[in-house]
Amino acid sequence: MTQAIGCRVEATPGNTPITHIPDDYMPAGSGRWLILPEGPDAGKKLFFYDHTFGGDGKRKVDATLVFVHGNPESSYTYSQVITEVERQAAAGKSCRVVAMDHIGFGLSDQASFEMVDMHHANNLKQLIAHLNLTEVTLVIHDWGGAIGTGAFIDTPERVKHLVLMNTTIFPMPLQGMNCTNFPMRWLPWNTLGYRVPWRLWKHIPPIVMFSSVGPWKMITRTLDYTLRAISGRLTEGEVLYRDMFKTRSNALSSKRNVKQTKVWGHGYRYFDKDQGWQDNRAFYQNMQKKVPECWGPSGQHIGVRGFWGEWDPCARAEVREQWQEALPQLSGHMQTFPEVGHFVEEHKFVEIAAGIVEVSGLG
Structure with a gap:
């Protein structure tokens, strides 16, 4: 496994405010903390787990799944999905599962400034390099969409499949249902x-x-x-x-x-107040340009699946159409759930796991 220069890993947490960790937070013995070597968070501890199930351990894994969470979540939001993936995977198939907690979330160190997606993506890039992640099925939800896509898009060849859940990297329509009038006009x-x-x-x-x-x-x-x-x-x-x-x-x-x-x-x-002016406009423009070029039919033509809880601005038809325009191969591979809101992974984990198993070849 190739490591990024300057990276090191420890087996003990830093200053997370969490004192009680649920038993199913991670597979037993798989949790580690990467000491970030670069950027504004250099020296902080980023929690991740890297776990492989199935197979005989002697050959290459059949799939590598990378789960990227959003706000106000942690990697724990995927625990039921991951359990279902392992249950649904065909006998003999092996799968590597990687999930992380962004700085300021979960078991990672506390934030020291007001971070947004581009900061978390920069930290995730360092984990990707440290673990040398390739042929990835990238699973993203909420701000994890921008974080995960932003972390991988400059090395797009690392991604083989993409699984979307109530997320976007495209300009949210300013008319209709959006975060200025949802879930209630008097309390958006x-x-x-x-x-x-x-x-x-x-x-x-x-x-x-x-x-x-x-x-x-x-x-x-x-x-x-x-x-x-x-x-x-x-x-x-x-x-x-x-x-x-x-x-x-x-x-x-x-x-x-x-x-x-x-x-x-x-x-x-x-x-x-600590970092000065922050601007993520170029960060979004880079993704919006490169996603169709690199992952669409004229590029790598990666496999894509989408799962949407419809009571949510991130799942409105216009947002789904933006994804489909960028990645036409998404057509016919989206499931929508009218009775579910933004946190679709907490409710439809069986269906999401089935989609992950199918697209990543674990079935």
């Missing part, structure tokens, strides 16, 4: 990044990630969560996502991603 998602104080932000992720479809169900979910939080009856997953953002630095970094949703895919400029 984008404004929560401004309205909710950092001390209360830790309660937003466990509420929205496990909420049912519809404004009133979200309100009911909020009341139910509040009562159970007061009485100490939260689930392991709810505790995990709450504790992940109980520090000011992680909460502010997560809130910055939410502020960006107003112009998702258009590019974004903001001022960070």
